[in-house]
Amino acid sequence: MPNDLITLSIDPDEMARRGRIGALVLHSRHDPKETTAKARETFLSKFEREVDPNGELPEEERRRRAEYAKKAHFARLARASAEARRRNAKKRTS
Numbered sequence: 001m002p003n004d005l006i007t008l009s010i011d012p013d014e015m016a017r018r019g020r021i022g023a024l025v026l027h028s029r030h031d032p033k034e035t036t037a038k039a040r041e042t043f044l045s046k047f048e049r050e051v052d053p054n055g056e057l058p059e060e061e062r063r064r065r066a067e068y069a070k071k072a073h074f075a076r077l078a079r080a081s082a083e084a085r086r087r088n089a090k091k092r093t094s
Contacts, residue, residue, distance in 0.1 A: 044070065 026035065047066035051057075057065070 047073070 044063075044066055047069040048062050051065035051069050052062045055062075
């Protein structure tokens with residue numbers, strides 16, 4: 001065979017369905033909190049470094065502040081999303 005590469009073309013909707021099935025099977029077999037614990041911990045550590053870059057705060061206070069920094073982050077994302085939806089709605093009505 002001159003070309004050893006095989007190109008598979010799968011519909012993106014089909015790939016999404018397969019991914020969803022895979023995720024459902026994973027969560028049926030394992031506790032989602034356990035499977036995502038490392039990712040959540042790493043994500044929160046970003047905010048901990050933001051609020052206490054020198055590591056001087058007590059653990060409990062650093063965690064408390066990091067949780068608020070995370071909430072602020074998601075509030076900014078929600079605001080940006082709402083603004084984008086508003087802009088898109090204006091474009092459609094114009």
